[in-house]
Amino acid sequence: MSGSSGQIKGWCPGALRPMRSGDGLIVRVRLTGGDLIPDRAAALAEAARRFGNGLVDLTSRANLQMRGVSDDTLQPLLDRLAELSLLDASAAAEQVRNVIASPLAGLDPSAPIDIQPLIRALELRLIGNERFHFLPAKFGFLLDGGGVLPLDGVEADIALRAEVDGHFRLEAGGETLGWVRAEEALEAALGVAERFLALRQPDERRMRDLVGRIPLPSPQWGGSTRSGGVGWEAEDVGVPTPPRPLADPPPPGEGKDQSRLAGSHPAGFFTAAAPFGRLDAGQLEGLAAIAARHGATLRLTPWRSILLAPLAVDVTTQVSSLGLVVDPGDPRLAIAACPGSPSCLSGEAPAQADAARLAPVLAGFVERGASVHVSGCAKGCARRAPASITLVGQGGRYGIAFDADSKAPAETEPMSLGELMAFLTKRLTENSFKSSDHV
């Protein structure tokens, strides 16, 4: 563990490098492709209860983190993770294994490319080449196989998104760099990572920082697009000239299908969403039992939910009985909330608990198309993008900003929860909130 205090900021917690928080150590378990067979899920639930405080968070990188682990229970927990083959050989290997993949990888016959073999191959290359261990802590990759559950809107520093005819679109910092044949995709993505390491300034931690300073060349390149300086070169990143015209763009709205967020899907999977991404050991055990009963596996998604697939039956009633969200219209799915105090040492308000209390009144805004972010402090861990309504904790109260991120100045004086309820209710009653203004 790097620094026994575990209080270094700006890095991602792992199992071998846990982070200290208000309720103990956070131990993140990085799951290859988010895959979690039922036996392992049950074992992790038992470990969360035995070595932590029984609470489990789902992260936006499709990992799972146990909370409330103590200095005394850390080593027994690591031993258990090793028994489950869920512990990396080193903290560096764990950290560089930062890959988000389509949750239905290998299970979706409609996916243009089966990315399943690519997921572990990419991880092994990242682990095996120590040069990649110099990638910044939050630098991550994304493998999107397309199909019924595309990863539209999920960001990564380097992304491969499947298109037709066995080609991936290669993105760097969210921008298209080129197209690459599936069999060449791994080398191309790693080539871009090499290029990032070669070009980055010390303070550039994400690909978008580099792309902001050295713009990418046009995707329709035929070679170098920059002259006389260090920059992006087609040869350097190993991307071939686009082989053919792009496929038709996806129909409007694709990727925003709410059914991916919770509930049963006709393609034979079920998404169980945890309110604000948090569930307890009993709920995880319950999901493992349902999956085992129906011959399904569990996959964590970047939408902080757990998918069960393949499924030939509807498990809505079973999952609902666990207290998990099964309705894609549940307003809590449109509310992002970090743990806040006391779980987080920086928290100035109990964001997650207050978000649950505010959910009934916030539902009225969500129904009008609003997005909501309740943050325990201005850091805004739960949501980087602006939200229609952003509540930020300040000394036990909340300031409100509209169409803003958590760092924007509040438009109101800080309010208590009761004052906030009254304020929001009045806004709703007066009909003075228009979703077109605030979405």
Ligand code: SF4
């Ligand atoms: S936003 Fe602030 S309170 Fe919430 S988890 Fe991040 S640091 Fe903690």
